[in-house]
Amino acid sequence: xxxxxxxxxxxxxxxxxxxxxxxxxxxxxxxxxxxxxxxxxxxxxxxxxxxxxxxxxxxxxxxxxxxxxxxxxxxxxxxxxxxxxxxxxxxxxxxxxxxxxxxxxxxxxxxxxxxxxxxxxxxxxxxxxxxxxxxxxxxxxxxxxxxxxxxxxxxxxxxxxxxxxxxxxxxxxxxxxxxxxxxxxxxxxxxxxxxxxxxxxxxxxxxxxxxxxxxxxxxxxxxxxxxxxxxxxxxxxxxxxxxxxxxxxxxxxxxxxxxxxxxxxxxxxxxxxxxxxxxxxxxxxxxxxxxxxxxxxxxxxxxxxxxxxxxxxxxxxxxxxxxxxxxxxxxxxxxxxxxxxxxxxxxxxxxxxxxxxxxxxxxxxxxxxxxxxxxxxxxxxxxxxxxxxxxxxxxxxxxxxxxxxxxxxxxxxxxxxxxxxxxxxxxxxxxxxxxxxxxxxxxxxxxxxxxxxxxxxxxxxxxxxxxxxxxxxxxxxxxxxxxxxxxxxxxxxxxxxxxxxxxxxxxxxxxxxxxxxxxxxxxxxxxxxxxxxxxxxxxxxxxxxxxxxxxxxxxxxxxxxxxxxxxxxxxxxxxxxxxxxxxxxxxxxxxxxxxxxxxxxxxxxxxxxxxxxxxxxxxxxxxxxxxxxxxxxxxxxxxxxxxxxxxxxxxxxxxxxxxxxxxxxxxxxxxxxxxxxxxxxxxxxxxxxxxxxxxxxxxxxxxxxxxxxxxxxxxxxxxxxxxxxxxxxxxxxxxxxxxxxxxxxxxxxxxxxxxx
Numbered sequence: 063x064x065x066x067x068x069x070x071x072x073x074x075x076x077x078x079x080x081x082x083x084x085x086x087x088x089x090x091x092x093x094x095x096x097x098x099x100x101x102x103x104x105x106x107x108x109x110x111x112x113x114x115x116x117x118x119x120x121x122x123x124x125x126x127x128x129x130x131x132x133x134x135x136x137x138x139x140x141x142x143x144x145x146x147x148x149x150x151x152x153x154x155x156x157x158x159x160x161x162x163x164x165x166x167x168x169x170x171x172x173x174x175x176x177x178x179x180x181x182x183x184x185x186x187x188x189x190x191x192x193x194x195x196x197x198x199x200x201x202x203x204x205x206x207x208x209x210x211x212x213x214x215x216x217x218x219x220x221x222x223x224x225x226x227x228x229x230x231x232x233x234x235x236x237x238x239x240x241x242x243x244x245x246x247x248x249x250x251x252x253x254x255x256x257x258x259x260x261x262x263x264x265x266x267x268x269x270x271x272x273x274x275x276x277x278x279x280x281x282x283x284x285x286x287x288x289x290x291x292x293x294x295x296x297x298x299x300x301x302x303x304x305x306x307x308x309x310x311x312x313x314x315x316x317x318x319x320x321x322x323x324x325x326x327x328x329x330x331x332x333x334x335x336x337x338x339x340x341x342x343x344x345x346x347x348x349x350x351x352x353x354x355x356x357x358x359x360x361x362x363x364x365x366x367x368x369x370x371x372x373x374x375x376x377x378x379x380x381x382x383x384x385x386x387x388x389x390x391x392x393x394x395x396x397x398x399x400x401x402x403x404x405x406x407x408x409x410x411x412x413x414x415x416x417x418x419x420x421x422x423x424x425x426x427x428x429x430x431x432x433x434x435x436x437x438x439x440x441x442x443x444x445x446x447x448x449x450x451x452x453x454x455x456x457x458x459x460x461x462x463x464x465x466x467x468x469x470x471x472x473x474x475x476x477x478x479x480x481x482x483x484x485x486x487x488x489x490x491x492x493x494x495x496x497x498x499x500x501x502x503x504x505x506x507x508x509x510x511x512x513x514x515x516x517x518x519x520x521x522x523x524x525x526x527x528x529x530x531x532x533x534x535x536x537x538x539x540x541x542x543x544x545x546x547x548x549x550x551x552x553x554x555x556x557x558x559x560x561x562x563x564x565x566x567x568x569x570x571x572x573x574x575x576x577x578x579x580x581x582x583x584x585x586x587x588x589x590x591x592x593x594x595x596x597x598x599x600x601x602x603x604x605x606x607x608x609x610x611x612x613x614x615x616x617x618x619x620x621x622x623x624x625x626x627x628x629x630x631x632x633x634x635x636x637x638x639x640x641x642x643x644x645x646x647x648x649x650x651x652x653x654x655x656x657x658x659x660x661x662x663x664x665x666x667x668x669x670x671x672x673x674x675x676x677x678x679x680x681x682x683x684x685x686x687x688x689x690x691x692x693x694x695x696x697x698x699x700x701x702x703x704x705x706x707x708x709x710x711x712x713x714x715x716x717x718x719x720x721x722x723x724x725x726x727x728x729x730x731x732x733x734x735x736x737x738x739x740x741x742x743x744x745x746x747x748x749x750x751x752x753x754x755x756x757x758x759x760x761x762x763x764x765x766x767x768x769x770x771x772x773x774x775x776x777x778x779x780x781x782x783x784x785x786x787x788x789x790x791x792x793x794x795x796x797x798x799x800x801x802x803x804x805x806x807x808x809x810x811x812x813x814x815x816x817x818x
Contacts, residue, residue: 066786069150071772076793078773079149080786101127108198115388118465122379125205125461129454132209137450143664144656145221147442152773154228155438162355166775166806167438174368176435177452180427181371182262182569185460186562187529188418193467194405195398197391199414200464207422208457211671215645216427217449218652218668223432224439225767231432231648233583237766238654243749247647248584250742254640255577258426259570260618261637265530266566267340267623274333275556279320280567286312290362299805313370337623344570345616351571352578352608374561378462381540391468404480406635407693412682416638421460423675425644433576443779466536473506474514478532482525492524519552534558574611581607621728636732642679643743646672650750657754660763676747683740696733700726775806
């Protein structure tokens with residue numbers, strides 16, 4: 063029996079796909095069995111070790127073994143039961159190729175673009191903050207959560223959008239849930255999106271403020287990406303390897319150049335920018351990046367940043383395997399039950415899951431999976447690798463983040479992550495504060511905290527909240543031990559700060575573009591002249607929608623930058639809740655589609671994470687709205703400050719009347735948004751349950767998928783081409799060289815778009 067199937071749609075063309083039906087070999091079975099045993103041992107060590115030193119390497123082993131098993135078996139199970147990809151069918155990128163928003167993209171470049179777009183602040187900041195509850199709860203949720211929830215959502219949302227010409231999440235909700243549920247989802251998604259983008263931008267601002275090295279290096283990635291886009295489009299189409307080497311070399315030069323520029327007087331003067339200035343620059347960048355053709359800046363820049371993102375994380379994992387650092391954080395801390403943690407307030411349930419956010423389950427990913435990525439997918443089979451596989455990589459980033467926060471001295475950790483009002487802003491007061499927390503290990507001193515700052519080339523690291531500086535300290539702690547020695551700690555710290563800013567900035571440009579698509583889809587529903595907005599590539603609509611989007615998240619960003627309570631401290635919990643509520647909307651839409659297609663027996667695949675997510679987010683929303691604890695409840699903070707203002711006094715961290723006004727405004731906005739988010743998601747969930755129940759009871763499968771069309775292009779199905787796929791690729795390359803067919807995504811594609 064043949065194990066290789068060749069998919070043909072035109073007798074005059076080579077196959078458009080290759081399906082390998084070879085059974086798993088005994089050798090591979092033995093390998094997977096070994097991985098399972100090793101993973102089980104690692105989890106057992108983490109679960110039962112108490113009171114003794116635990117090596118961070120066990121977390122790495124447990125995570126990697128789990129990821130391999132999940133991708134090989136659970137992702138394939140979902141592929142076999144629900145998505146059932148067919149590479150003989152054309153994707154929206156092939157059907158609607160226009161050289162701007164729709165274009166078949168090499169799966170490796172697209173993996174880089176997708177990963178860079180989804181991997182923002184969440185997997186870096188959230189796990190660092192969550193480490194205050196100990197390393198074990200966060201690690202379990204990051205790894206188990208991504209396997210059963212986060213990667214499932216990303217993969218299935220990408221699948222449903224792919225089958226609907228790349229429609230946005232909001233528009234799919236409108237199509238599947240009707241008027242009430244659909245418009246609730248559209249409004250909810252758009253409003254939530256603004257909060258997400260604002261907080262992501264705020265983390266970038268905090269990382270780049272007063273950092274000429276970071277500002278220069280990040281700025282240089284833009285012209286490098288433009289060059290890469292032009293190179294792949296016009297100079298050497300399809301030569302991904304060439305442009306990868308060139309781009310990587312230029313990126314390294316940008317990093318080294320940033321270090322040199324930051325040491326010059328003119329460089330310091332020119333690139334040392336205030337938070338407000340950086341905010342305005344980000345707003346301008348977000349607008350420009352969202353309206354330029356996707357091949358020119360967005361995709362190559364994301365692909366470029368992926369080199370640094372994945373490379374740094376892999377190098378960090380290698381460093382942990384080499385240096386074998388011991389976890390200094392407890393498995394489960396007292397803050398997990400008391401809910402009085404300095405980094406963020408609230409008990410383990412629900413706030414651990416809200417804080418970690420993107421590392422395990424992220425609603426923002428659903429926007430990327432239904433925004434840019436489905437418009438660029440070459441083949442249906444690529445959805446698993448990019449959707450499920452991309453999210454596994456992000457989870458690994460989160461694992462690295464929680465390790466770096468757990469291997470540094472816990473007094474230093476809390477001195478960095480406690481707000482200024484608790485640490486006092488000086489080494490002496492911070493030392494006294496952290497020593498009062500009853501942490502394990504020797505008490506710290508002011509001299510010790512000052513030395514820690516000096517080691518990484520900073521004057522102070524007290525109350526450097528937001529997670530990014532803590533992660534940078536952890537990275538420098540690992541890297542200097544096997545790359546350069548103690549004298550390199552400063553270099554590695556600033557390298558990590560720049561790495562984090564690059565990590566997050568790529569999410570802002572992709573996120574703004576996705577929000578533009580969503581707003582355009584929503585306006586197109588009004589009919590009449592507004593129908594033009596349904597074409598996401600209509601230039602007038604693109605510019606108008608982009609302007610509205612950046613104005614919305616930009617205003618929230620400026621509010622956070624000037625927030626007296628510390629923008630990240632007050633906005634990140636709202637970010638986490640909003641992000642998880644958005645995931646609930648996405649999973650609801652997926653659940654309804656699965657049931658309506660007649661696949662109700664597999665509804666538990668999106669259903670289990672949906673029920674868990676609703677339980678977490680509704681509990682967190684209730685507490686943020688009604689809690690009497692001023693550290694948790696937005697309205698309690700608002701009430702305290704309102705009473706103080708009427709009495710002519712100060713409240714919380716306010717020192718002036720302007721501070722009081724800002725706190726009252728911000729807590730009112732945040733409290734109001736918490737209510738709006740919760741109500742909209744409840745409406746979507748209830749309507750979704752009703753629609754799914756009716757579809758199940760009718761027993762008649764229905765679908766809103768667009769009509770199928772045969773594919774006329776070829777691409778290998780996996781990241782690495784098989785021998786059979788390489789042979790087919792040669793046949794296509796010969797036809798392209800002879801001018802008989804056109805390479806997809808090559809220059810002037812808009813002039814040769816398929817007439818279908």
